[in-house]
Amino acid sequence: xxxxxxxxxxxxxxxxxxxxxxxxxxxxxxxxxxxxxxxxxxxxxxxxxxxxxxxxxxxxxxxxxxxxxxxxxxxxxxxxxxxxxxxxxxxxxxxxxxxxxxxxxxxxxxxxxxxxxxxxxxxxxxxxxxxxxxxxxxxxxxxxxxxxxxxxxxxxxxxxxxxxxxxxxxxxxxxxxxxxxxxxxxxxxxxxxxxxxxxxxxxxxxxxxxxxxxxxxxxxxxxxxxxxxxxxxxxxxxxxxxxxxxxxxxxxxxxxxxxxxxxxxxxxxxxxxxxxxxxxxxxxxxxxxx
Amino acid sequence: xxxxxxxxxxxxxxxxxxxxxxxxxxxxxxxxxxxxxxxxxxxxxxxxxxxxxxxxxxxxxxxxxxxxxxxxxxxxxxxxxxxxxxxxxxxxxxxxxxxxxxxxxxxxxxxxxxxxxxxxxxxxxxxxxxxxxxxx
Numbered sequence: 001x002x003x004x005x006x007x008x009x010x011x012x013x014x015x016x017x018x019x020x021x022x023x024x025x026x027x028x029x030x031x032x033x034x035x036x037x038x039x040x041x042x043x044x045x046x047x048x049x050x051x052x053x054x055x056x057x058x059x060x061x062x063x064x065x066x067x068x069x070x071x072x073x074x075x076x077x078x079x080x081x082x083x084x085x086x087x088x089x090x091x092x093x094x095x096x097x098x099x100x101x102x103x104x105x106x107x108x109x110x111x112x113x114x115x116x117x118x119x120x121x122x123x124x125x126x127x128x129x130x131x132x133x134x135x136x137x138x139x140x141x142x143x144x145x146x147x148x149x150x151x152x153x154x155x156x157x158x159x160x161x162x163x164x165x166x167x168x169x170x171x172x173x174x175x176x177x178x179x180x181x182x183x184x185x186x187x188x189x190x191x192x193x194x195x196x197x198x199x200x201x202x203x204x205x206x207x208x209x210x211x212x213x214x215x216x217x218x219x220x221x222x223x224x225x226x227x228x229x230x231x232x233x234x235x236x237x238x239x240x241x242x243x244x245x246x247x248x249x250x251x252x253x254x255x256x257x258x259x260x261x262x263x264x265x266x267x268x269x270x271x272x273x274x275x276x277x278x279x280x281x282x283x284x285x286x287x288x289x290x
Numbered sequence: 291x292x293x294x295x296x297x298x299x300x301x302x303x304x305x306x307x308x309x310x311x312x313x314x315x316x317x318x319x320x321x322x323x324x325x326x327x328x329x330x331x332x333x334x335x336x337x338x339x340x341x342x343x344x345x346x347x348x349x350x351x352x353x354x355x356x357x358x359x360x361x362x363x364x365x366x367x368x369x370x371x372x373x374x375x376x377x378x379x380x381x382x383x384x385x386x387x388x389x390x391x392x393x394x395x396x397x398x399x400x401x402x403x404x405x406x407x408x409x410x411x412x413x414x415x416x417x418x419x420x421x422x423x424x425x426x
Contacts, residue, residue, distance in 0.1 A: 041302070
């Protein structure tokens with residue numbers, strides 16, 4: 001059995017760890033609330049944008065470069081992780097899904113290039129010896145629309161240059177504070193959009209365009225992509241903070257359990273040493289009496 | 291509802307307005323346009339401007355900072371970069387923004403001309419709406 005002093009020391013260190021995890025939980029909770037508001041505000045806009053595009057895409061047969069479907073020879077996988085750890089399985093789940101997708105696509109004989117958003121993903125790919133096409137670090141934590149723009153511009157440019165024929169984005173979709181889901185979404189090419197809504201829109205066959213169809217598409221398609229990327233960034237951020245909140249909560253609970261166990265052990269050891277001392281004294285007195 | 295238009299104004303910062311209205315006038319990049327129920331499907335880009343809607347005897351003014359409008363026979367969806375209802379406009383902030391933009395335009399060589407012009411336009415229209423002196 002470890003000595004009294006050692007146990008006391010361990011209790012002290014577990015207590016200070018608990019303080020840290022508790023503080024981190026609180027910080028994550030505050031950040032989470034902010035991120036949650038942002039994503040909940042953006043969702044209606046992103047959804048409406050999508051439905052506008054859906055109704056447009058059904059009626060149009062333009063040769064817009066972003067709508068064109070090319071044979072899949074090279075696929076770009078964009079992996080969205082956080083910059084920091086200590087958030088449970090948040091980053092691990094993403095990476096697992098990413099590696100699986102990369103492996104599957106490669107086994108089909110398709111070339112894969114990988115880009116990472118977030119420090120964790122960047123580091124992990126590097127450690128695995130995977131060359132990254134592009135890496136953006138320092139976005140998570142303070143996501144702004146400009147970040148989405150930067151990423152989108154790069155993707156669009158390379159897509160137009162035929163560096164790759166398809167772009168897939170892997171990110172954590174925010175469901176609730178307790179549930180995050182790894183989501184694999186195809187960013188490009190944009191078409192063909194599902195014909196779900198077509199029933200209600202059968203009459204809306206011919207749109208009038210102002211200034212012109214081409215101008216609208218040139219404007220709307222990149223914008224939509226930006227919004228989808230922005231949305232993914234915000235979804236991921238809300239998920240990250242939620243995951244961190246939960247895992248720090250668990251860590252705090254674990255620390256509590258540990259402290260309880262150690263305290264019990266400490267008391268037992270203390271009692272044992274008192275008993276032992278008493279026995280020594282009693283033994284000594286008895287010896288003197290004789 | 292019969293002969294009503296559903297007007298939805300959404301921005302990346304949330305839903306600004308969602309109401310059944312009778313008539314809408316908005317500023318497209320190619321000029322102002324009006325929408326009544328059963329309008330032909332129509333899509334356009336919007337410039338910085340005022341959106342006016344009529345609902346019974348009520349008239350509402352909304353500041354719209356560029357975006358898109360999708361018009362279908364019974365529905366109008368405005369996707370704006372930002373939008374504010376007349377009553378939500380921060381007049382002091384708009385006045386300050388106009389002053390700043392004017393100062394910047396006065397020393398055009400030091401600042402981005404396009405940005406300053408856009409800022410001036412935004413603040414001017416915001417102030418117009420807030421004062422209900424809609425230019426018509």
